[in-house]
Amino acid sequence: MTLLEFARGPMLHFALIVFVFGVLWRLVSVALLGWRKNRAESRVSTAKAATGGAVAVGNRSWPHPEFLNRTAFGEAVGYGYHIGLFAIVLFGTPHVVFWGNLFGIGVSWWPTLPTGLITVISIATIFLMLIATIRRYMHAPLRRISNFDDWFSLAILWVLMVSGVWAVLGLGGSKETILAIHIISFNVLLIWFPFGKLMHAFYIFPSRFITGYKHEKKGAAS
Amino acid sequence: MTTASQNFSRQGASGADLSPSEREENAMQAFAQNFGAYAALNLEACIHCGMCADACHFYIATEDPKYTPILKAEPFKQAYRRESGAFAPFFKLLGLKKKVTVDQLEEWQELLFDSCNLCGRCSLICPMGIEVAELIEIGRRGMAEAGLAPKALAERAQHQAETGQPEESARPYPEVLNEIGREHEVEIPLDKDSADIMVCLPRTDLEQNPESVAAMARILNTVGADYTFRSDALIAENYGYYAGSTGLQKKITQRVVDQAEKIGASLVLVPECGHAYTALRWQAADIIGKKLPFRVRHITEYLAELLADGKLKLGKVNGDSFAFHDPCQLVRKGGIMDAPRELMQAMGVDLREMENKKGFSFCCGGGGGVNDLESARPLRHRAQELKLREIDDTGAKRFLTSCSDCRVAFNDAGEHFNWDKKTESLVELVAANIKE
Numbered sequence: 001m002t003l004l005e006f007a008r009g010p011m012l013h014f015a016l017i018v019f020v021f022g023v024l025w026r027l028v029s030v031a032l033l034g035w036r037k038n039r040a041e042s043r044v045s046t047a048k049a050a051t052g053g054a055v056a057v058g059n060r061s062w063p064h065p066e067f068l069n070r071t072a073f074g075e076a077v078g079y080g081y082h083i084g085l086f087a088i089v090l091f092g093t094p095h096v097v098f099w100g101n102l103f104g105i106g107v108s109w110w111p112t113l114p115t116g117l118i119t120v121i122s123i124a125t126i127f128l129m130l131i132a133t134i135r136r137y138m139h140a141p142l143r144r145i146s147n148f149d150d151w152f153s154l155a156i157l158w159v160l161m162v163s164g165v166w167a168v169l170g171l172g173g174s175k176e177t178i179l180a181i182h183i184i185s186f187n188v189l190l191i192w193f194p195f196g197k198l199m200h201a202f203y204i205f206p207s208r209f210i211t212g213y214k215h216e217k218k219g220a221a222s
Numbered sequence: 223m224t225t226a227s228q229n230f231s232r233q234g235a236s237g238a239d240l241s242p243s244e245r246e247e248n249a250m251q252a253f254a255q256n257f258g259a260y261a262a263l264n265l266e267a268c269i270h271c272g273m274c275a276d277a278c279h280f281y282i283a284t285e286d287p288k289y290t291p292i293l294k295a296e297p298f299k300q301a302y303r304r305e306s307g308a309f310a311p312f313f314k315l316l317g318l319k320k321k322v323t324v325d326q327l328e329e330w331q332e333l334l335f336d337s338c339n340l341c342g343r344c345s346l347i348c349p350m351g352i353e354v355a356e357l358i359e360i361g362r363r364g365m366a367e368a369g370l371a372p373k374a375l376a377e378r379a380q381h382q383a384e385t386g387q388p389e390e391s392a393r394p395y396p397e398v399l400n401e402i403g404r405e406h407e408v409e410i411p412l413d414k415d416s417a418d419i420m421v422c423l424p425r426t427d428l429e430q431n432p433e434s435v436a437a438m439a440r441i442l443n444t445v446g447a448d449y450t451f452r453s454d455a456l457i458a459e460n461y462g463y464y465a466g467s468t469g470l471q472k473k474i475t476q477r478v479v480d481q482a483e484k485i486g487a488s489l490v491l492v493p494e495c496g497h498a499y500t501a502l503r504w505q506a507a508d509i510i511g512k513k514l515p516f517r518v519r520h521i522t523e524y525l526a527e528l529l530a531d532g533k534l535k536l537g538k539v540n541g542d543s544f545a546f547h548d549p550c551q552l553v554r555k556g557g558i559m560d561a562p563r564e565l566m567q568a569m570g571v572d573l574r575e576m577e578n579k580k581g582f583s584f585c586c587g588g589g590g591g592v593n594d595l596e597s598a599r600p601l602r603h604r605a606q607e608l609k610l611r612e613i614d615d616t617g618a619k620r621f622l623t624s625c626s627d628c629r630v631a632f633n634d635a636g637e638h639f640n641w642d643k644k645t646e647s648l649v650e651l652v653a654a655n656i657k658e
Contacts, residue, residue, distance in 0.1 A: 039507035208351030219557025221581020
C-alpha cells in the first residue's frame with residue numbers, strides 16, 4: 001500500500017469515524033449538562049425570543065458599527081480566509097469529485113469554479129492566513145490568550161493549504177507524495193477537529209442563538 | 223506593599239477560616255454548580271479571536287492584554303475542562319488540565335473584581351455570541367466560595383445578609399429616611415402594613431444624595447401611588463451579587479421578597495440603581511427558586527409607563543443641553559432602552575447623544591462593586607477618562623444618568639480629573655418638572 005493509498009483509504013476512514021463520533025460527543029456532552037430554568041418575567045413571548053435568537057445567528061456575522069473602527073481589520077482577515085476555505089472546499093473541482101466519491105453521490109449538478117480562479121482564491125487565502133498567523137503572534141491580547149490548540153489548528157491548516165496549492169501548481173517533488181501529504185493533513189484535521197477549537201464550526205450556531213434568545217427575553221442589546 | 227492576598231477577606235462567605243485546599247475545593251464546587259449547558263457553550267465556542275478586548279474600557283485605556291475579558295474566565299474554563307468537559311477524564315488522567323489552585327485564584331482577583339464591571343460590553347462584540355460577562359460572574363462565584371472575594375465586598379455582603387444594611391451607619395437607615403422626609407418636606411411612607419408598591423433605595427442615595435430620595439417620594443406622592451418603604455428591605459443594592467456569593471445574594475434577595483409578600487405588593491420598584499435591577503429583575507427568581515409573586519420595575523420604566531398612560535404630566539426644562547449616560551445593567555443588559563429618552567423627550571430635553579450610546583455605552587467604571595474597591599481606583603480612573611472625554615465631546619452643558627452607582631463613579635472621577643460637570647439624576651429632573 002502506497003502512502004497515498006493509505007491516506008485515501010484506512011487513514012481517511014479512521015479520521016472520519018473520529019470526526020463523526022467526536023463531534024457528536026462534543027455536542028451531546030454539552031447538552032447533557034442541562035439547561036437552567038429561567039424564572040424571571042420575560043419582556044417578550046418565547047416565539048419572539050426565538051426570533052431574536054435566529055436574528056443573532058445571522059447578525060453576529062457582521063460587527064456592530066460601534067466596534068468597527070477597532071475590529072474591521074481582524075474581522076476582514078478572519079472572515080476573508082474562512083470564505084476562501086469554503087470556496088476551495090465546496091467549489092474546487094477535485095474537492096467536489098472527492099465529496100462525490102465519499103458520499104457515493106453523482107456530482108454533475110454540483111457547480112464548480114474554474115481551476116485558475118480556485119488557484120487565485122487559494123493563494124489569496126494563504127496570504128490572509130499569513131496575516132492571521134502573524135497577527136495572532138503580534139497582537140497583544142491575541143498572543144496572551146493563544147494556546148496549543150490555536151497554534152496546532154493553524155499549523156494543520158497551513159500544511160493542508162500549502163500542499164494543496166503545491167500539488168495544483170506542480171512546484172516540484174513527487175506529485176503523489178505531495179497529494180498524500182495534502183490528504184494526510186486533511187485527515188489530521190478531521191481527527192483533531194473534535195478535540196479543539198475547530199468545533200466552533202458547530203458551536204457557533206447554538207451559541208449565537210441562545211445568547212440572542214436570552215437577550216431578547218430581557219430586551220437587552222444583542 | 224499591598225499584596226493581592228491582603229485584599230482578600232481570607233474568610234469564606236460563611237465566615238469560617240479555610241485552608242488553601244478547602245478554598246480550592248470550595249471554588250471547584252461553586253464552579254461545578256455552574257457547569258450548565260449554556261455556560262459550557264460559552265466556554266466551548268470561544269475561538270480566541272481576542273475581539274472582546276476591543277470592547278473593554280480597561281483594555282482600551284491601558285492596552286494591557288491581561289484585561290482581555292475572556293482571559294478573566296480562565297480559572298472557570300480550566301475547571302470545566304478538567305471536571306466536566308467532553309474529554310474531562312482524558313485531560314485529568316494525562317494531567318493536561320491542572321486543578322485550579324489557590325495561588326491562581328489569588329492572581330485572578332484583580333482580573334475578576336478590580337478590572338471588570340460586569341458591564342457586558344464584551345458580550346456584544348463577540349462574533350461567537352459568547353456571554354463573556356456571565357462567565358466572569360461565575361468566576362466571581364468561585365472566588366467568593368473560596369473566601370477570596372475582596373474584603374470590601376465580602377464583608378458588606380455578609381453584613382447586608384445579616385442586618386439588611388451593607389455596613390454600620392451612624393444612624394439606622396429608617397431614621398435617615400424619616401429625616402430626609404422632614405428636611406425636604408415630603409411625606410415618605412415607611413413600614414405601612416400593606417401597599418401596592420414596595421420601594422427600595424440605593425444606599426448611596428441615602429448617604430450622599432438625599433435629594434434623590436425626596437424626589438422619588440415627591441413623584442410617587444404626586445401620581446397618587448399606594449407605596450411604602452420597608453425598614454427590613456430598604457436597601458436596593460445586593461452586595462451578595464457584587465461579591466459573587468450565591469448564598470448571601472439569596473439571603474439578601476429573600477429579605478426583599480419576604481417584605482413584598484408580607485405587605486401584598488404587586489410591584490417592587492427599583493430606584494436609580496443598575497445592579498439592584500439585575501439582581502432583582504433578572505436573577506432573583508432563579509436564585510430563590512420560584513417565580514416572584516410581584517413585578518419588578520425600574521423607576522424610569524415605571525415613570526415612562528405612567529407618562530404613556532397620561533398619569534404623569536411633565537413641564538419643559540430650560541434650554542440647557544444634556545448628555546445622558548446609559549447605565550449598563552439597566553440598558554445594555556436590562557433592556558430599558560427607551561424609557562429614559564421618553565421621559566427626557568417629554569421634558570423637552572435637548573439631548574446630545576454620545577458616540578457610544580444605549581446598548582453600546584461605555585460603563586461608568588464603577589459598576590460590579592468596583593466603586594467599593596480602593597485597590598481598583600487608579601485603574602478605574604484610566605477607564606473613566608475615556609468616558610468623560612466622550613461626554614465632553616457631545617458639547618452638552620449638563621450630564622444626566624439614572625443609576626446612583628454611576629453617579630458615585632462619575633463624581634469620584636470628576637473630582638480626580640477636575641471635571642467641570644456635575645452628574646445629575648434623571649429622577650430628580652423629573653421631580654423638578656412634574657406638574658401637579
